[in-house]
Amino acid sequence: MLIQDNAFTISMPRMRFHARHGVMPQEQQVGGEFMLSLVLHIDGRNAHHALCHDELEGTINYAEVYDIVGREMKQPSQLIERVAARVARCLLRHFFTLRQVDVEVTKCVPPIPGFDGEGVTARYSLRRQLxxxxxxxxxxDTSHGIVQTMTETFRRMGWAVPSDEAICSTIGLPLQASVAQLAALPCGNDEVQRATALYRVLFEQVGTVxxxxxxxxxxxxxxxxxxxxxxxxxxxxxxxxxxxxxxxxxxxxxxxxxxxxxxxxxxxxxxxxxxxxxxxxxxxxxxxxxxxxxxxxxxxxxxxxxxxxxxxxxxxxxxxxxxxxxxxxxxxxx
CATH class of the missing domain: 3.40.50.1000 (HAD superfamily/HAD-like)
Structure with a gap:
């Protein structure tokens, strides 16, 4: 564990697996040896209990990580790049405190004639993004339905019907605020609330078409x-x-x-x-x-x-x- 800049990382290097990843028929049928390494990035603020109180909450259960990696390694893929991406995505989804996952997947004996090396490695980093x-x-495209529904709402309320342009300019605001703005009435007005409820009913009838x-x-x-x-x-x-x-x-x-x-x-x-x-x-x-x-x-x-x-x-x-x-x-x- 390395503490740095109010964050820390957990490394799980060189985990070994026998798996059936590859394009060649023999790789898919017999399989081969692979190594997988992880670096798990966790915010220090999320791991306060672990860093300051020696408690599991806020950090990562290494056994769970290994189980997830093992399950993903058992699923054959043609490309180790795909394996790395799957592992990173699964870990980020499973562990709420993870900020980023760095994955390395190495095919130890690649099917390359005359190859003399320590394998072929794919590296992939996935950051938590929204x-x-x-x-x-x-x-x-709901503008036509919104205009139709708002027009019919104002007609039934007995109000002057606003232009299509005026209605479209309020799209994006909360419905009650849109109605109030178009009717030039206070947002909490009883008539505005009645019109808002009417709009919701009408939209399901005509607006979704x-x-x-x-x-x-x-x-x-x-x-x-x-x-x-x-x-x-x-x-x-x-x-x-x-x-x-x-x-x-x-x-x-x-x-x-x-x-x-x-x-x-x-x-x-x-x-x-x-x-x-x-x-x-x-x-x-x-x-x-x-x-x-x-x-x-x-x-x-x-x-x-x-x-x-x-x-x-x-x-x-x-x-x-x-x-x-x-x-x-x-x-x-x-």
Whole structure:
């Protein structure tokens, strides 16, 4: 154990396994000898009980690590690169206190004619990272349904119907705040609360029809999930609503956590949704990326001091608005 800069590492070097990793038929059938080395990085603040009180809480159970590695080594892969990535991802997911995993997998006797060396080694490092996605206007094109639902809500309330542009400018805010702003009424007004409840009913009837994923979103969420990042949703939509839409669109399987309107007291552009996701995943704000289509998303990320704020220009706010709000860059497509 090496204590340094309020962090420490645990090393498990040169563990030996017989496994069936490789491309050649003999490697897959008979197997060969492999070595695997680990360096596990843990924040000192998470391991206070171990560092200061000689208690297991906050550190890593080495026996559990070895069992996980052993299970992964038993699963044949053609490439040792894939083995290293699998081990790192499994360990980060299993141990909440891990900040980073460094893996080395060595094929001791590679099938190379005339090879005279100490094996071939693949090295891989995986850091605990979080991607916090907005939903409306970032993952899914819901603007048409939102405009239709808000228009019908105002019509049934007997209020002057706002323009489509005015409605779209409030997408990203909590629903009650959007209704209040469009109706020019206080947020806690009884009529605003009644209109908000009506909107929720109407949206499930008409707003979800025709909701589609933006191009490239499925592939990007899949890539992030497979690479070991925590994929999460930070939305002003209701929890049940966004979960149902994610399932309907086929991307719920990539999502680890959802923080929706009712899950936090303060909402975008307040940092609370991102801060809650960082708590749930034990990811540092500096290792977090926010992706969104509105200034509310970018300002939330900046207020949470995340590592990167990425805007998307296919949503509800313009490229200039996103850059002015502090986006590190704005995507035209994935």
């Amino acid at each position: 991607v916090a996605w907005d939903f409306d206007g970032t993952i899914a 025709g909701v589609t994923l933006f191009p490239g979103v499925d592939e990007e969420m899949c890539r992030q999930h497979e690479s070991g990042m925590f994929v999460a949703i930070a939305t002003s939509r209701g929890h049940d609503s966004v979960r149902c839409l994610l399932e309907q669109l086929g991307v719920l399987r990539y999502v680890d956590y959802i923080v929706a309107c009712e899950d936090v007291i303060a909402h975008k552009p307040d940092p609370a949704p991102v801060e809650r996701l960082c708590e749930l995943t034990n990811v540092l704000p500096a290792d977090t990326t926010v992706i969104g289509d509105t200034t509310f998303d970018i300002e939330m990320g900046r207020n949470a001091r995340v590592g990167r704020c990425i805007g998307v220009e296919w949503g509800n706010h313009s490229r200039k608005m996103l850059i002015d709000a502090g986006a590190d860059f704005v995507l035209r497509n994935f």
